[in-house]
Amino acid sequence: MKLRFWFLLPARLWMTVLLVAPLGIVLAYSLLTRGVYGGVERPWTIEAYQRLIDPIYLTILLRSFAMALAATGLCLVFAFPAALFISRATKRKNLYLQLVMLPFWTSFLVRTYAWLFLLRDTGLINTVLQKVGIIHDPLQLLYNDGAVLLGLVYGYLPFMVLPIYATLERLDPALIEAAADLGARPLATLFRVIVPLSQPGIVAGSVLVFIPCLGAYLTPDLLGGGRTVLVGNLVQNQFTNARDWPFGSAVSVLLMLLVTLLVWGLLRRESEPLA
Amino acid sequence: MKRWLAAYAVAFFAFLHLPLLTLAIFSFNSSRFTVWEHFSFDWYRAIFRDPQLIAATWNSVIVALISTVISTVIGTLCAYGLWKRRSRLLTGTLYLSLVTPEIVTGVSLLALFQWMFRWLHWHLGLYTVVLAHVAFSIAYVVIVIAARLRTLSPSLEEAAMDLGANEWQAFLYVMLPALVPGIIAAALLSLTVSFDDYVITSMVAGVDSETLPMVIYAMARRGASPVINAISALVTIFFGCLILISEQVREA
Numbered sequence: 001m002k003l004r005f006w007f008l009l010p011a012r013l014w015m016t017v018l019l020v021a022p023l024g025i026v027l028a029y030s031l032l033t034r035g036v037y038g039g040v041e042r043p044w045t046i047e048a049y050q051r052l053i054d055p056i057y058l059t060i061l062l063r064s065f066a067m068a069l070a071a072t073g074l075c076l077v078f079a080f081p082a083a084l085f086i087s088r089a090t091k092r093k094n095l096y097l098q099l100v101m102l103p104f105w106t107s108f109l110v111r112t113y114a115w116l117f118l119l120r121d122t123g124l125i126n127t128v129l130q131k132v133g134i135i136h137d138p139l140q141l142l143y144n145d146g147a148v149l150l151g152l153v154y155g156y157l158p159f160m161v162l163p164i165y166a167t168l169e170r171l172d173p174a175l176i177e178a179a180a181d182l183g184a185r186p187l188a189t190l191f192r193v194i195v196p197l198s199q200p201g202i203v204a205g206s207v208l209v210f211i212p213c214l215g216a217y218l219t220p221d222l223l224g225g226g227r228t229v230l231v232g233n234l235v236q237n238q239f240t241n242a243r244d245w246p247f248g249s250a251v252s253v254l255l256m257l258l259v260t261l262l263v264w265g266l267l268r269r270e271s272e273p274l275a
Numbered sequence: 276m277k278r279w280l281a282a283y284a285v286a287f288f289a290f291l292h293l294p295l296l297t298l299a300i301f302s303f304n305s306s307r308f309t310v311w312e313h314f315s316f317d318w319y320r321a322i323f324r325d326p327q328l329i330a331a332t333w334n335s336v337i338v339a340l341i342s343t344v345i346s347t348v349i350g351t352l353c354a355y356g357l358w359k360r361r362s363r364l365l366t367g368t369l370y371l372s373l374v375t376p377e378i379v380t381g382v383s384l385l386a387l388f389q390w391m392f393r394w395l396h397w398h399l400g401l402y403t404v405v406l407a408h409v410a411f412s413i414a415y416v417v418i419v420i421a422a423r424l425r426t427l428s429p430s431l432e433e434a435a436m437d438l439g440a441n442e443w444q445a446f447l448y449v450m451l452p453a454l455v456p457g458i459i460a461a462a463l464l465s466l467t468v469s470f471d472d473y474v475i476t477s478m479v480a481g482v483d484s485e486t487l488p489m490v491i492y493a494m495a496r497r498g499a500s501p502v503i504n505a506i507s508a509l510v511t512i513f514f515g516c517l518i519l520i521s522e523q524v525r526e527a
Contacts, residue, residue, distance in 0.1 A: 003442040004356045008365060011353035011413055015368045018410035022383035023375070025390055039389070078287065085284040088277070099288055105518045106295065107471045109488050109495075110507040114294035117301070117309075117499045124297060127309045157291065186276045215376020217474050222495060232378045239382045239478070249386070252379045263374050 023256065030249035040245050048250035057234070057251075064231040067145070067220075068213035071152040072160075075209045076202065078153070079160035083201075084194070086161075087168035100161050112151050112222050119147055119223075143225030151219040156212060160205035167201030168194070207266050211259055231255055295511060302504035318505035328490055328506070335487040338401060338476075339469040342408035347462045349409070350416025351454065355446065357417070358424045369414040380411060381478030388479060399481035407479045408469045415468060416461040423457025459524045463517050470510075 030048050032040040051057065086096045103111060118124050119141040126138040141147060175197065179189040195202075217232035226233075231251060238248025305315035322328055357366065372380075384407050388399060431453065435445035473488040480486060487510075494503050 003446065004359045007352040007356035008362065010349045011356075011417075012365060012368075014349060014410060014413060015365070015372065018384065018387070018406055019372050019375075019380075020368060022380075022387040023371075025386045026379070026383045029386060078290075081280060081283045082287045085280045085287075088280070096284070096288075099291065102518070103291065105467055105514045107488070107507070107510050107514065109471060109473050109491060110298075110510055111295065113491070113495050113499070113503060113507060114298045116495055117298055117504065118294055120499050122308050123499070124301075124309045154290075154294070190276075211374055212376070215378055217376075217378040218492075222492070232376060235378050235382055236478075239385060245386070248382060252382060255376055255379055259374050259376065260371070263370070 026249045026252050029245050030253050032246050034244050034246050048246040051247055052250060052254065060229055060234055061231055061254075063229075064214055067149060067152070067228075067230060068210050068216075070149055071156065071213045072206050072210045074149070074153045075157050075160040076206065079157055079164055079205065080195075080198075080202075083161050083164035083168055086165050087171075097165070100158050100165075103158050108155060109218065111155060112219055115147065115151050115154065116142065116222060119150075142223065143227055145224070145228055147223040148220045148228045148230075151223040152213050152216060155219060156209040159208040159212075163204040163208065164198055164201040167198045171197055203266055207263060211263065214259065215255055295507075298504050299508040299511065302501060302508045304501065307501055318501040319509075321502050322505055322509070325502075327485070328487075331485045331487045331490040334401060334484055335470055338404050338408060338486060339466050342405045342412060342469045343462050343465045345405070346409045346412035346416050346465050347458060350413045350461060350465075351420050351458055353413065354417045354420035354424060355450065355454075358421065369417055372411055372414045377472075377474040378478075380407075381475040384410070384475065385478045399479060399484075401481070401484040403479045403481065404476055404484060404486065407475050408472065411472075411475065412465040412468055415464050419461035419464060420454060420457050423454055423460075427453055456524050460521050463521045467514060467517060470513075 029040050031044050031046065033043060033045055033047070035041045052061075082100070086093060086100070089096055120126070121138040121140075121142075123141070125141060126135075129135045130138065171194065175193060176189055179193045180186075184192065215232045216230060217236055220228045220230045220233055221236075224230075229237075232255075235248050235251050235255070238244045238251065242248075301309060301311075302318055303314050303316070304311055305317060306312040353365070353369075356362075375383075384403075388403055392398070427450070432445050432450055435449040436442070440448065471488060472486075473492050476486050477489055477492070480489065487506075491503055491506060494500055
């Protein structure tokens, strides 16, 4: 048993000093006063949290929530049929799975940049539409909410496909046959048997997509061009340009609370992949 | 319904992979615009003429290699320790590192370093990037190794100890060799997440320690450029090679 102690020690130390302590510092900073030259000063105060109720910031929070929710919903709609297809494939199942996994191994930054390249004024989509003659002037496809939503869906789609596929794969085919034998049409079987039974995968996938979308920083910054401010951009801005660390910390604390409550509430019953 | 599903799957995979493919194709276009002129390597040559890009790539490689070695060792030992007996606290901490939004991880590490620098007169640099990368990679390594450990029978270790090995020898001579494929897969995953990270890195990197994603990001914020296409293609090929390696390892 002594071995186990020494084996766990480095991970415990590293995670305590470089994850738990920093989060603790952020919690402390959120209760301090903004320093004259940036940083923080005493006295202790809850002023940063009071500012969160300001309609400007409430709007940003609600927008982030709506954006994450929309991205999760779209991912679900796009991912479910794909997962169903892969789970039913008789040949080349591994190839299909690897095609879904591939983005995990590709740079997230590069994949987001790909849309910047496609959607810009002189990008492929505008060029093609102009050549064909559907439009005369380039459409403003980039730097709006739609572009951010597209980037989020594209970025996190694989996170939705894999858990749903995993539950569909475990689904007893006899249940589907039984539904058909009892006279259910394919669509009825899909919505009243297959979808309800794949609920664990849907929940897991939704959490995996919703959480990173809620705190997204890179996608709204690149594809929203600074116009689509989400809560992640708010945090970054408070720590860099605005130099208001207590407020940035308060937003971070709120974000952490939302995220941990969500994960804890929804995934508590799932099995633990770590141990 | 089957035919509909198959048609949908084609569209789905096209959506997933065509953007990157187009990006790569246009990196060989001689024109700056998205109209095909003729084939050229100009943008690739431009990469190698840019000292900032070379320096940043070098920084990224150094950070990725060092943080991969450290996080793989720590993560492997941790997964093995947890496999022997669970620890709710440590598992919870690892989960916390997975769910913390990247930007929060970034600013909290920045806050920690700035707080430490009040006493130590150091500055942000490449080493702060390495410290941060290890912190977020450990959980990934533990997941991969834990999955591998679950496929191994606990009696393997018991048999070794029955035959006279102590706990350490059972780990070193019996369990560790059986874990090698998992360790390589974990190291490759750690390498990719480190090499790709922008959000956390940008918060904790010093002024003279820009990484490749930071340079790509700065260029992309100024608008698309064929040079970024070329770098993107190279990065994608690099990651592609890593997958091929990890596939070979998994089959071995």
